[in-house]
Amino acid sequence: MRILFIFLDGVGLGADNPEINPFAHVEMPTLQNLLGGQKLLAASAPYVGERATLLSLDASLGVNGLPQSATGQAVLLTGINVPAGIGEHYGPKPNPAVAKYLLNGTLFSRLTKANKKAALLNAYPPRYFDSVDSGKRLYSAIPLAVTSAGLPLFTKEDLYAGNALSADFIGAGWRGMLGFHDAPQLTPRQAGKKLAELARRFDFSLFEYWASDYAGHKQDMKWAVEQLNVFDDVLGGLIENWNDGEGLILVTSDHGNMEDLSTRRHTDAQVPGLLIGSSEARAAFASGLNNLTGIYSGILKIVG
Ligand SMILES: [Zn+2]
Secondary structure, eight states: OEEEEEEETTOOOOOSOTTTOHHHHSOOHHHHHHTTTOOSSGGGOSEEOSSEEEEEEBSSTTOSSOOOHHHHHHHHHHOSOHHHHHTSOOOSSOOHHHHHHHHTOOHHHHHHHTTOOEEEOBBOOHHHHHHHHTTSSOOOHHHHHHHHTTOOOBOHHHHHTTSSBOTTSSSHHHHTTSOOTTSOOOOHHHHHHHHHHHHTTOSEEEEEEOHHHHHHHHTOHHHHHHHHHHHHHHHHHHHHTOOTTTEEEEEEOSSBOTTOTTOSSOBOOOEEEEEESOHHHHHHHHTTOOBTTHHHHHHHHHHO
C-alpha cells in the first residue's frame, strides 16, 4: 500500500476557543465530516470513524522547552527521539547535531534502498536552489532528508509540467510573491485532485505545508482562516479522488503553534495524527501510536 503524508508545520490540537484557535473559529466541512461532525480540536481525539481516525500525539517527547521544527521533523523522518538525543528542541533549520541524524537514514533513504519510490511533492523556485548553492540558505529537515537520499527536489519545470505542487497548493505564491505570472493556478479542489494523482506515482510521498506555522507566528486570525478554507477544499478534492483500498493518507505535524494565536511562539500542545483510509490500514498504523516517534514505523508498516 502507498502513503501520502501531508505534513502541516506547527499545528497542534487546541482549545474550543474561536478567539484564539482558527480551527475553532472556522467551519471545515470536509474535515468535520471525516471526524463525525467534530472540529480539529483537543477534545475531538481519539476518534475512529468510517473513513478517518484522529489520534492525539505527544510532540514534547519528555524534553523541556517548546518543540521546534528541526528536531520535530527529524523525529518524524527517523523514528528516533532526536530532541532527547541532543538534549534540546532545536529549530527551525537543523544544526550539525540534528543533521547527523538526518544523514544517517530517514524514511526517504530507507525506502529508496528497499526499491520503493519516494518523493517530496513540493516544487521549489529557482531562487531557492540559488541560495542553497551559494551557501546562503540551509536545507530544512525535510529537503535535507530528500537530497541526502539521492532524490531530487522538484523544480519550476516540474511545477509547470504538473509533476509537483506549489507549497500553498494553489500556485498563488508563485504568481504573487515569486513573480512567475504564468505559473499554473489551481483551485483548491483541483490541487487536491492533483495531490491524489501525484501520490499514485509513488509508494511514499510527502507534501510539506509551512503556511500553518507561519500563520501561528503571525497571529493573524483572518489570514489563518483563509489558509484553513483552502486546506479544507484541498482535502475535499483529495479524498474524492483517493481510493482507500490502495493507500493511506496521513496528516500530522511537528509541534503546536497555529492552534493558539494568543502567542506567537510554538506551543507544547499535542499534535493531530489524522489517518484517512481503510479501517484495517488505519488500525495497523495507529496501533501503539501516541507520540511522534511512532510515525516512522507506522509508515514502514504500511509501505514496507
Ligand atoms: Zn515555527
